[in-house]
Amino acid sequence: MSLPELLPDTPEGHARAATLLGHGTLVALPTETVYGLAADATDDAAVAAIYAAKGRPGHNPLIVHVPDLATAEDIAAFSDAARALAHAFWPGPLTLVLPLKPDHGLSPRVTAGLPTVAIRVPAHPSMQAVLRAFGRPIAAPSANPSGKISATTPAHVLAGLGDRIAALLDAGPCAVGVESTILAPAPGGTRLLREGGLPREAIEHLTGPLIADTTPGAQIEAPGQLASHYAPETRLILGGTAQPGEIALGFGPMPCDLNLSPMADLAEAATNLFAALHTADALAAARAAPAIRVADVPEQGLGRAINDRLRRAAAPRD
Template structure:
């Protein structure tokens, strides 16, 4: 059931304290930005990120935009090519998202980045968002605060009409009102992945070069696009009713026996827990000595639809594999 107007709080010290307490408890909040209102949660907490997907009813594991209080904070998590530094200097804080390589020790949840080796990251300009990010002291994952497929929210009331959040910070109507522009890089070539709140022409003027455009059939590597699949090196076998002694097992609920290595998405059959564990466990099972990864069935309901979508993509035939 959606929240009520009683969940809406005006910005200020007391609201910031309340918001940070909820975030540290792993609970998403409604966060105003200059683009749209975000459903924000601790980007380094797998279960908190899984709650975002669950609350939105998000049908696939699209990567989420990570929000930080400053460019200096962003540099803790991603590597900046020189062109990205130039764009950050000119457009941050503001409605520009950069898709950049994750650092090897990046603590941001793999679920938030959809298992990719990049993060979509930005520094918002809204003062209430920046106050909360500064007080929280870490990155927040924050897709739009609406049910998946619905119109993006630009007021606090839009958020409480759709989502059961305990707190929405009422930062007024969003001043930009459309999502951020997303720019990625192919080597040193800047690539427009999604148009948004910063005009492509303005970015090109700063870089003094044209932005490449993403082809329709290119792999997806940013929010606002269909998701590219995360595929381990080992082959993935779905809906396993048995498991071989040389296979690894990705279990759900009571596990099968006999596998060389077993990890359980959720022994209790909790889909939010399973979603939070999915990418990390697929990677952990991906050992050179195993013949493949057998995956037990996951219910095709709620978050299970998203989990199965990612698993089907992981199991899809690839070059060199039948």
Template sequence: MKTNYWSVDKFVDNLENYPQIQQAAHLLAKNEVVAFPTETVYGLGGNAREDQAVEKIFTAKGRPSDNPLIVHIAEQSQLAAFVESISANAQLLMDRFWPGPLTIIFPLKKGFISNRATAGLDTVAVRMPDHPVALAVLKAAGLPIAAPSANRSGKPSPTTASHVKEDLDGRIAGIVDGGPTGVGVESTVIDCTTEIPIILRPGGVTREQLEQVVGEVQVDPALSDEKEAPKSPGMKYRHYAPDAPLYLVEGTKEAIQRHINEQRREGRRVGVLTTKENETYYDADYIFACGERAHLESVASSIYEALRSFNKQDIDVIYSEMFPTEGVGNAIMNRLLKAAGQRVISG
């Protein structure tokens, strides 16, 4: 398959009428799959109403088909076609965080969205992205678009069009290049079908921000207990992993350097994931400074770029610092633990 590639200036007026956007929307209407930027990561979009389109998403990603997808919309009015009801908490969160990096779980109204997109569940995950190119594509298509991250399943999520091309060139109909994404980690997923909302996946909107709007918010036990079955799209299987084994080190910089030295004495090339505050401390074969520890938003925005960069450096093993779990740090540590396969070593 030839993959079309369109570069789009996100500051163009009337972007949905832009020829490249119209071409992408035309392919989506024909049940092809197209990658486009959101404010979190690049998404791989397909018509959420059609089994054929949804199946192409799973095939391109190599993603298990029992994993539900997030449906993307451009207007709240689109919900009426496939959402059974909207709770007071859900409405408050939509009013505060849409468009934005928040996915809300609603009770599903059957018959409109493909069962393949919801994995047969009686709920549906929906969000409205806060990116002009994403919104333009959605408006031009006039469809609810199912869109997981635009990467091969298990690999780090894409934050640039070049990442998408690395993984999916020749496997999808098109890539809309709208520049680098901003938030860098996926949307927060919150279940609003329960009396007390439950965070199923931490992301760009923090628990603290959610609780300012709706009061008490609980957290899915599966986020801290591997024996629990996760309920969120994108959390059921191992994700985000670089090619080399990744270890999180619960300890000091000196402890990380000791591990580096041991591996190098065995002839292995070692990579380190750190921050700008510490990058000059380490002696390793490759060092990636992932933002600033004092500003965890900068770490979040480059975490996937960091994980992908190790693949290009012929690295045998990677050590990463740990991060605080307050605010967006919770999402950062969730992604790193998934990427490491829960491998944490002390001292």
């Protein structure tokens, strides 16, 4: 197995990542949410390599990362509502789905042929440094095989995609721990396409009530809308009392094998979610456990994003 080049989180490492992206190769990059599998969003072959490396369905669009709002406005058409959201929450864990401008310059594979683009300005300083060194938009879905647990540490990236990428920029664990919230502002109201690292309550102070549209029918508008996603190898069961032999993943003070947050802190639980699922899956394999059982998490704030990921991870698999 060929191992990727490990890049330090330094100006030299950022410059090297930008050089490799310019050569059309795949580089795993840190964001504040999860690690991303990055490629030049304007290079059709490089974007195709993302789909091949992840085994990702071609109808599932990618998120485009840019360094600032001005760059985003070169690619997408912003309404007043979209611009207000960008001013309020960028840089940060918010993605906006907006109409493409005619001269956007992106590979059509990025948008899965849709007339819209999912775009965000990340807050992670290392990702910002690479974006500015590279000078072009970067497509970067989560750096894990499609449908599997997302990567929030360099070790997760190496375990899932280590032989499929040119390099990995190691900036340690991700702070937010779940992917970005995805919104589609429209004249009739703002639709919520994916729960994520920006809680709904913070958004609704600006927009009013969001229109939830997180699991559409045949038409996928944004990443994270597939019914089955984020899945460990071991069967995941939500709620109830752990049965003998099961791996117990807790929340709050309780007896368990692993705990998302012993103090029942939702931000801590979100940060720990994917790492805990990776660890629970390995523990289940070691013990030949029949299932991982996850304690109930409150359906509020970041708990909505946590529960969204858990429900999809527990869904029947194709």
